[in-house]
Amino acid sequence: MRTYTHDTPAAIGTELAERIAAGIRAANEAGHAYVLGCPGGRSPMPVYEALAARLAARPVDCSRLIIAMMDEYLIVTPDGALLPPPVSAHYSCRGFGEREIVGHINAGLPDAFRVRPGNFWMPDPSEPGDYDRRLAAAGGVDLFLLASGAGDGHIAFNPPGSPRDSRSRVVDLAEQTRRDNLATFPDFKSLDEVPKHGITIGIASIAELSKAAAMIVWGAGKRTAYSRISEATAYDPAWPATIVVECRDAELHADREAADG
Template structure:
């Protein structure tokens, strides 16, 4: 896996925004969709902010851009099943995607260049396995932005111990994943408020359906994640984010704070 060290999170964001815009332009020239895999949370925010700034200054037709979200929280419902939160909930992955990804990209674009509603994809909790087939039918994911949990290496909501071959499914969230998300969503005041389940794209889905991946780690709190990712030679189920090393055209982009002494080599 190629490793790039950037001075700041904003530098990572600018680098990846340029790459994504170039990919959208190339896809448009070939009259095809550009499929972008997107996590929620803090790690990719510099990318989404940079895309907003870049496209506001130089609009590009994003009407064929497909945003593929990774996961969503679920809570038990009265019928004994699960239900996602309202998009207005502070922790909703759908709400995050609508505001921080589609909303930012569309904000500075003319109407005819904007991402249409139907090009914002979320896994369906009624048939999560259908998500993988839908992605395959779209030609796969051109670039999947990835992030690693700081405490347990979860990727999307895949907990430690997840099978290398796992597909999109409903999972119980690991306790450490839920604790990590107390920092991601500071409006949670206690772990009891963090949902216990989620629907998530699978480990195998990420590896098999991505043409390229960019793992983003920044901040001193991600230094151990950086170490685990750079030390991995293959998928290690004890740190699920290591699936990145088995993906096609994989890159790890870190800032100086996350890379620590590695970046001084």
Template sequence: MKVEIHATPDAIGERLAARIITGVRTAGAEGRNYVLGCPGGRSPLPVYQALGRLLAKEPVDCSRLIIVMMDEYLRPAEGGGFSPPPAAAHYSCRGFGEREIVGRINAALPANFHIPDENFWMPDIDAPGGYDERIAAAGGIDLFLLASGAGDGHIAFNPPGSARDSRTRIVALAEQTRRDNLATFPDFTGIDDVPSHGVTIGVGSIAEQSRAVAMVVWGEGKRHAFYRLTRAGAYDPSWPATIAIECRSAELYADADAAGEWGAR
């Protein structure tokens, strides 16, 4: 896996935002959609912020950009089963995507260049497996932005022990994953406030549906994640984010704080 070390998270954001915009332009010129896989949370936020800044300077037609979100929290529903939180909830992945990704891009562009509503995708909790089919029918994901959990290496909501061939499904969240998300969503009052389940794209789905992946880790808190990712030789189910190593055109983007001594080479 190719590794790029940048001075700051903002530098990572600028680098990947420019890459995404180039991809959107190229796909548009070829008359096809550009499919971007997106996690929520802190790690990719500099990328989304940079997209808004760059597009404000030089508008690009994003009407054929499809945003594929990775996961969503679930709460127990009355009568059994689960339901997603309202988009207005502080921890909603749908709400994050609508505000931080689609909202930033659309705010920077004229109305006719907007990402249309139908180009923002979330996994369907009533038929999770249909997400993989929908992505495959779109031709796969051109670039999947990825992030690694700091404490247990979860990717999306795939907990440690996830099978290499796992597909989009409903999972019980690992306790460490829930603790990691206390930092991601500081409005949670404690671990008991963090949902215990989620719907997530699978480990195998990421590997098989992506033409290229960009793993983003930054900050001292992700130094162990960087260590695990740069030393794994294949998928290690004890650290699910290592699936990035087995993906096509895999690249790891880290800042100096996450890379530590490795970055000083």
């Protein structure tokens, strides 16, 4: 795994946005889709913001770009079923992706270049395994942006202890993961409001389906995450985000506040 330290989170965003734009252009020239694996939350926001600005300034045809989200909360219905929250919910991962990723990218592009609605992908809690098959059929994920939980190293919604061979599945969310997400989604008023279940892409899914992976770690709150990941030599189930070291073409991108703390 290659490690890069940047002056600011914005610098991380700029570097990865240029790489993504170049990858989309190359995929267009080759006549196939570019698949971008995307987490929700704060860590990747500098990338999404920089990518939207880059594409608005120098448009690239994103009509074949596939945005593949990593996870979604699930809420318990009165009859006991587990279903995604409404897209309008402040913590909806689908809502985040539609607004903060696709919405911002499309805002700066002409109609013909915009991401198509059918190219926004989410795992389906009724058929979790279909997500892995769908990504494999697309040729894999060209670049998987990754993020680590600050308190327990969760990646997507994979909790500590997740098996190395785990695939996309429905999981019970670890309490620390839920506490981390109080900061990710500040409209939660208490831990009791954070859902206890989610659907997530698996650990093996990330490692085996990604052609390249970029772990994004910034801010003082991610110093432990930086230390655990940068020192890892193999997957450590106690800190699931360490799976990045087993991904092909893996990179760790940190700002100085995280790396030098």
